[in-house]
Structures are given as structure tokens and as C-alpha cells.
Amino acid sequence: MKRVISVIVENEHGVLARIVNMFAARGYNITSLTVAPIPESEFSRMTIMSEGDPKVFEQIVKQLYKLIPVYKVIESDNFIEKEMAMVKFNLDEPLSDIDALARCYNGSISNVGEKHVVVSVVDRPDRIDNFLKAVKRFKPLEVVRSGVSVIER
Amino acid sequence: MKMTGARIVIESLIKENVEVVFGYPGGAIMNVYDEIYKQDKFKHILTKHEQGAVHMADGYARATGKVGVAFVTSGPGITNAITGIATAYTDSIPMVVISGQVPTTAIGTDAFQEVDAVGITRPITKHNFLVKDVKDLAFIIKEAFYLAKSGRPGPVHIDIPKNVTADMTEFVYPEKIELKTYKPNYKGNKRAIKRAVEAIKNAKKPVFYIGGGSVLSGASNIIREIVKTTQIPAVETLMARGVLRYDCPYLLGMVGMHGSYAANMAMNDADLIISLGARFDDRVTGKIDEFAKNADIIHIDIDPSQIGKVVETKYPIVGDVKLVLEEMMPMLLDGIDPNRYEEWREILKRYKELYPLTYSDSDEVIKPQWVIQITGELAPEDAIISTDVGQHQMWAAQFYPFTYPRQLLTSGGLGTMGFGFPAALGAKEGKKDKVVINFTGDGSIVMNIQEVLTGYKYKLPVINIILNNNYLGMVRQWQTMFYEDRLSETDLSDVQPDFIKLAESMGGRGFTAKTKEEFEKAFNEALNSNAVCFIDVQVDRREDVLPMVPPNSPLKNMLVFKEDK
Numbered sequence: 001m002k003r004v005i006s007v008i009v010e011n012e013h014g015v016l017a018r019i020v021n022m023f024a025a026r027g028y029n030i031t032s033l034t035v036a037p038i039p040e041s042e043f044s045r046m047t048i049m050s051e052g053d054p055k056v057f058e059q060i061v062k063q064l065y066k067l068i069p070v071y072k073v074i075e076s077d078n079f080i081e082k083e084m085a086m087v088k089f090n091l092d093e094p095l096s097d098i099d100a101l102a103r104c105y106n107g108s109i110s111n112v113g114e115k116h117v118v119v120s121v122v123d124r125p126d127r128i129d130n131f132l133k134a135v136k137r138f139k140p141l142e143v144v145r146s147g148v149s150v151i152e153r
Numbered sequence: 154m155k156m157t158g159a160r161i162v163i164e165s166l167i168k169e170n171v172e173v174v175f176g177y178p179g180g181a182i183m184n185v186y187d188e189i190y191k192q193d194k195f196k197h198i199l200t201k202h203e204q205g206a207v208h209m210a211d212g213y214a215r216a217t218g219k220v221g222v223a224f225v226t227s228g229p230g231i232t233n234a235i236t237g238i239a240t241a242y243t244d245s246i247p248m249v250v251i252s253g254q255v256p257t258t259a260i261g262t263d264a265f266q267e268v269d270a271v272g273i274t275r276p277i278t279k280h281n282f283l284v285k286d287v288k289d290l291a292f293i294i295k296e297a298f299y300l301a302k303s304g305r306p307g308p309v310h311i312d313i314p315k316n317v318t319a320d321m322t323e324f325v326y327p328e329k330i331e332l333k334t335y336k337p338n339y340k341g342n343k344r345a346i347k348r349a350v351e352a353i354k355n356a357k358k359p360v361f362y363i364g365g366g367s368v369l370s371g372a373s374n375i376i377r378e379i380v381k382t383t384q385i386p387a388v389e390t391l392m393a394r395g396v397l398r399y400d401c402p403y404l405l406g407m408v409g410m411h412g413s414y415a416a417n418m419a420m421n422d423a424d425l426i427i428s429l430g431a432r433f434d435d436r437v438t439g440k441i442d443e444f445a446k447n448a449d450i451i452h453i454d455i456d457p458s459q460i461g462k463v464v465e466t467k468y469p470i471v472g473d474v475k476l477v478l479e480e481m482m483p484m485l486l487d488g489i490d491p492n493r494y495e496e497w498r499e500i501l502k503r504y505k506e507l508y509p510l511t512y513s514d515s516d517e518v519i520k521p522q523w524v525i526q527i528t529g530e531l532a533p534e535d536a537i538i539s540t541d542v543g544q545h546q547m548w549a550a551q552f553y554p555f556t557y558p559r560q561l562l563t564s565g566g567l568g569t570m571g572f573g574f575p576a577a578l579g580a581k582e583g584k585k586d587k588v589v590i591n592f593t594g595d596g597s598i599v600m601n602i603q604e605v606l607t608g609y610k611y612k613l614p615v616i617n618i619i620l621n622n623n624y625l626g627m628v629r630q631w632q633t634m635f636y637e638d639r640l641s642e643t644d645l646s647d648v649q650p651d652f653i654k655l656a657e658s659m660g661g662r663g664f665t666a667k668t669k670e671e672f673e674k675a676f677n678e679a680l681n682s683n684a685v686c687f688i689d690v691q692v693d694r695r696e697d698v699l700p701m702v703p704p705n706s707p708l709k710n711m712l713v714f715k716e717d718k
């Protein structure tokens with residue numbers, strides 16, 4: 001089962017390693033991980049997407065709480081979830097089709113260079129999956145996904 | 154006043170009332186050692202190996218309840234300390250380990266004697282720090298001591314680069330510490346406590362399951378009182394031996410793989426298990442699916458992550474065992490009827506009579522269990538007992554008459570061979586007026602035998618009783634039971650040290666005992682010898698630790714006699 005949690009941590013040396021170790025030590029995979037400082041505070045927010053058995057996950061949450069720099073672990077199924085993806089295409093692909101598709105996924109063409117065009121979209125991870133499927137026919141050269149960020153409603 | 158980082162380390166330890174530091178110097182921590190030289194407020198004990206230093210700090214902490222402190226240098230110093238730190242971590246022992254590190258400018262360059270020390274200790278410490286700026290040093294030390302002893306205790310590691318110990322700053326030691334992210338919950342939730350008390354009152358077959366957390370929280374007295382007034386039967390884990398006196402009529406003995414039949418059946422048959430700082434270790438529960446099938450569980454623990462980790466808990470209470478029991482006590486006394494559990498006690502009494510903890514003694518050959526028992530009779534009641542790991546450890550836990558908490562020092566969680574002797578030395582340093590005895594095996598003792606020199610230098614007489622079966626006995630027992638007696642690499646009879654010469658070469662004393670008389674004589678002499686002693690007792694080679702729950706079997710499938718297998 002897919003799970004997303006947010007961990008609010010003190011911004012200090014080694015904290016990311018501490019959190020990631022906790023998952024690794026329990027044989028848990030991290031599907032995606034995003035981290036950034038929370039503005040005007042000494043905390044950072046990490047959003048971790050993972051998959052697995054609810055019992056093990058409950059332990060992970062308790063173990064996370066045990067880590068000294070962890071301030072709060074937020075588990076909720078009522079949140080808004082967004083991810084960004086950037087995709088690079090050859091300039092000779094049909095730009096207006098690509099642009100139209102990107103617009104369906106809260107995106108647009110971000111850059112047009114001499115050889116390549118870069119499109120970025122921001123949407124729910126499952127919709128990003130769809131977008132990436134849909135753009136396959138334009139032969140994407142490179143895909144970069146950011147990992148999810150969530151915020152409670 | 155401005156001072157160097159090295160000096161700040163010293164002044165901070167003095168503020169923490171540290172009496173003794175166990176350690177080993179080296180390049181990266183030399184500035185600190187230079188300051189040790191200049192002061193006389195606390196003692197430094199130079200060990201022969203960093204592992205010895207950390208185990209000594211650990212034994213000191215277990216025996217005294219204070220924080221153990223160890224200093225080591227960078228690189229090979231801190232890596233030698235790892236086993237000791239992991240041992241303390243698994244058993245929740247309060248400890249602060251300070252290591253030197255290469256200068257901040259050299260970190261990450263594979264400099265001489267550089268290792269990623271905080272990376273290595275991260276999974277085996279409660280918390281760790283790399284000090285990057287001398288300005289943070291005093292605060293970090295304060296925080297380290299606070300973390301080590303508060304909440305669920307544990308080892309904390311501070312890694313200090315050499316330049317930080319040379320840099321100067323104003324020394325201000327914080328009075329109090331307030332951490333936004335760390336607030337251990339000492340007081341149990343009132344409603345949860347009430348519900349638990351009701352459950353106890355309604356139970357027919359309750360049992361107290363006493364664990365190491367009871368010792369750490371100093372709950373022994375209140376547990377004794379509650380057990381006495383409620384007359385509810387109790388079992389102890391290895392880590393809790395001595396919380397109840399060995400002769401307490403409600404104590405069924407140790408629980409688990411080598412626990413007593415009555416204790417294990419009590420857990421098996423109970424309708425309510427009241428866990429007091431115990432963690433449902435697999436050595437205790439046996440096969441988990443079959444564990445305590447008819448019991449509801451009250452789980453009192455300071456560490457929320459322990460609760461529900463292994464077994465489903467109907468009554469979770471997060472809090473300090475002692476404080477929670479203090480809250481429970483008056484509610485329990487109000488209207489509890491000890492007669493209610495009379496029938497239950499009778500059943501358990503019958504189990505006790507049916508399969509008492511016993512062994513067949515012999516006059517031809519010394520039985521290891523006899524050695525433990527006779528030592529219990531010959532030693533003062535408050536002697537401190539440490540053990541190494543193996544059969545002797547289990548026999549000590551089964552047969553020694555433990556009278557006080559903190560009387561048994563043993564590596565329960567990690568099972569570290571080589572722990573017993575240095576831990577005994579640390580305990581002796583902390584409790585000078587006590588007799589300290591280490592039960593060890595011919596395998597274990599040689600793992601840190603160099604520390605005889607430390608005992609000699611600092612006048613720490615401890616008695617090592619080597620239950621010498623010329624085997625790595627515990628592994629041999631498993632090979633006998635589960636590998637058709639294929640004794641792969643466990644027979645030590647071809648090369649044995651001469652323990653007398655070995656002890657004497659390092660300023661200690663050695664005795665051998667091949668008969669009971671020789672043992673008693675040697676022990677009495679050792680008691681009065683004021684030296685580190687080895688008593689090499691030649692015991693029955695093929696004795697097994699029984700009873701035994703085979704690994705991953707339900708508790709009720711205990712092998713009680715040798716014929717059982």
C-alpha cells in the first residue's frame with residue numbers, strides 16, 4: 001500500500017541521514033523524498049512516499065518520533081498532493097500538441113532552446129504517471145520527477 | 154572566561170559531576186588529554202583497549218545508575234569502541250562517548266585516522282553529534298548528558314575535531330536544557346492507568362512481567378510492595394533479575410528460552426500480562442504467534458515505540474514504570490482481593506513443584522550450576538555479579554540468588570562476549586566497597602583478558618570465575634541439539650591458556666579448581682586477595698542449559714529434561 005508522511009525535523013547536521021537510515025534499517029523502500037526548509041523557522045519538512053505493510057509503517061512512525069531532531073510526524077489521508085515533472089523533447093516534435101497536453105496537467109512549455117524544448121507540469125503523482133504515458137508518442141528524451149509534496153487540507 | 158574546546162570538555166564534565174572517565178588517547182584527542190593531565194577533579198582510567206573502556210563505562214553505569222563516560226581517539230579508536238556502544242544501546246544504558254576527529258578542514262579527505270564516526274555510530278546511539286564549532290561545544294555536552302539519562306536512557310556519542318578542541322571561546326555551561334523536539338513522557342495517562350487497574354482487578358490469571366525498564370526507572374521497591382500486597386505472581390526477564398528478591402514467594406523465576414517452567418507456563422496460561430518495562434524480546438516470547446494466546450496485555454514503557462511492536466497491546470501506558478506504578482498503587486490497594494488469584498497461584502505452584510529449576514549434582518565432576526550456587530552462598534549478599542555470554546550466563550541468571558536490582562550486570566540485548574570482565578572492573582570502580590564477581594567462560598574471558606593490567610594498575614580487584622568446559626559451550630549445545638552433534642569449531646580443548654600464569658604476568662592471581670573443595674578454597678582466597686583473580690574451574694564439559702524453549706517454538710514446548718530431546 002502506498003503511504004505518504006511528512007516529517008518535520010530540526011534543520012541540523014546529519015538529520016536527513018538519520019531519517020533515511022531509519023527506513024533502510026527496517027528494509028523499507030522510499031519511493032520518493034522531498035526536503036526543504038520551512039520558511040522562517042529552524043525546521044525542515046520532509047515528505048516521504050513509501051509502500052508497504054501498515055504494521056511496519058506504524059513502527060516506522062514511532063521510530064521516527066524517537067529520533068531526537070524529529071519534531072512532528074504527520075500522517076493523514078486528507079491532503080493535497082503535488083509533484084512536478086520536467087520532460088525534454090526534440091525541437092522537431094509537434095510543439096503545439098505537446099503544449100496542449102501539458103496544459104491538461106497544469107503545465108506548459110518552460111523553455112525552448114536551439115535543439116530542445118522543456119515542458120514542466122505540476123499535478124498529482126498518479127496524473128503525472130498519465131501525463132508521462134501520454135507524451136510517450138512525442139519521444140521524450142529525458143524525464144525528471146521531483147517527488148511528491150503534500151499539505152493537509 | 155575564554156578557554157579552549159579541550160578545556161571546555163573538562164569543565165563541562167566537572168559540571169556534570171563526572172567522577173571517572175575510562176579511555177584511551179591518540180592524536181585527534183590529545184588536546185583533551187592534555188587538559189586531563191592538568192586537572193584533578195575527576196579520575197581517568199587508562200584501559201588496554203577501547204572496547205574495554207566502553208564496557209567499563211557501561212558496567213560503572215549499570216552498577217551505579219550514573220552516566221558512564223568514555224574517551225577515545227578518532228579512526229581505530231572509535232571503531233574499537235563500537236561493540237561497547239552497541240551493547241549499551243541495546244540494553245538502554247546511559248553513557249556519553251567522546252571521540253576525537255581529524256580537523257574540520259580534513260573531514261571528508263580520507264585523512265590519516267579519519268572515519269565517518271557519526272555515520273558509524275548513528276544506528277547504535279540514542280543520538281550523536283559532530284561538533285563543528287567550539288561555540289556549540291558546551292551546549293552539546295549538556296544536551297548529550299541530558300539525552301543519555303532522560304527518557305529511555307542510552308549511549309550518546311560526541312565527535313570533536315581536533316581544531317575544535319584547540320579553538321577558544323567563552324565558557325558558558327547551560328543550566329537547563331529545553332529541547333523542542335524531545336519531551337519524554339514520564340507520567341502515564343490517567344485514564345489509561347485507571348482502565349489497566351480495572352483489568353487487573355477483573356483478571357483471574359494475571360502475571361507481572363518485569364523487564365529491564367523496571368531497573369532503569371528504580372521501580373524495584375514499589376514493585377516489591379505491589380507484588381506483596383496483591384499476591385499476583387511475577388516473572389522476571391534476564392535484565393530484571395533482582396527486582397524481586399530471589400526468595401519472594403510470588404516470583405516464578407526467569408522467563409524465556411532458559412526460563413523456569415513455571416514462569417513460562419504462567420505467561421502461556423495468563424489471561425492478563427502486566428509488562429513493566431519489558432520489551433517482548435524473541436528470547437522471551439518464543440514463537441510469537443503462539444505467545445500468550447489468551448492474555449490481554451498491559452504494557453507500561455517509557456518508549457512508545459516498544460508498545461505494540463511485537464504483541465498487540467490492549468492497555469498501552471507510555472510512562473516511567475516507577476511513576477506509573479506510584480499512580481496505580483492506591484487504586485490497586487483500594488478493593489483488590491489477593492484471594493481472587495488463589496486458584497491461579499495454586500496452578501503455578503504445581504508447575505513449580507512439577508518441574509523445579511534443578512540439575513543433577515555430581516561428586517566426580519564439578520557441575521557449573523553448583524559453582525553458581527555455592528558462590529551465592531559464599532559471597533556477600535550484596536556482591537555485584539557480572540557475566541559474559543554463553544551457558545555460564547544463563548546458569549548465573551538461573552541459579553544465583555539475586556537480592557537487589559543492579560546486582561546482575563549482563564549483556565542481555567546484544568549478547569556481547571568480552572563484556573563481563575571490563576564491566577566488572579567498571580562496577581568495582583563505581584562501588585569500591587562491594588565484592589564484584591564475573592562469571593565467564595573459557596571462550597568469553599579471552600576476548601578482553603588484557604584488562605587484567607587495568608585492574609592491577611587501578612587496584613580494582615574483581616574475581617573472574619571461569620566455568621571452563623573447554624568449549625564455546627552455548628554454541629556447542631546448539632550443535633548438539635540441532636546439528637546432530639557436529640561440533641564445528643567449538644572445541645577449545647586443544648589450546649587453553651594457563652590462567653594462573655596469565656593472571657600473574659599481569660599482576661593478578663590465578664587458581665585452578667578441579668574439585669569442589671579446591672573451588673571453595675580458591676574462592677575464599679580470591680575474596681581476600683585484593684587482586685584481579687581468575688579461578689579456572691574445570692566443569693562438566695557436556696552439561697546443557699535446561700530447561701530450554703527451542704528457538705522459534707511456543708513457550709509451552711519447553712524441553713525440561715535431557716531426555717526430552
Ligand SMILES: Cc1ncc(C[n+]2csc(CCOP(=O)(O)OP(=O)(O)O)c2C)c(N)n1
Nearest residue numbers: 543544545568570594595596597625626627
Ligand atoms: C562477540 C561475540 N561473538 C560470538 C558470539 C556467539 N556466541 C554466543 S555464546 C558463545 C560461546 C561462549 O563460550 P564461552 O564463553 O566459553 O561460554 P560457555 O557457553 O561455554 O559458558 C558464542 C561464541 C557472541 N555472543 N559474542
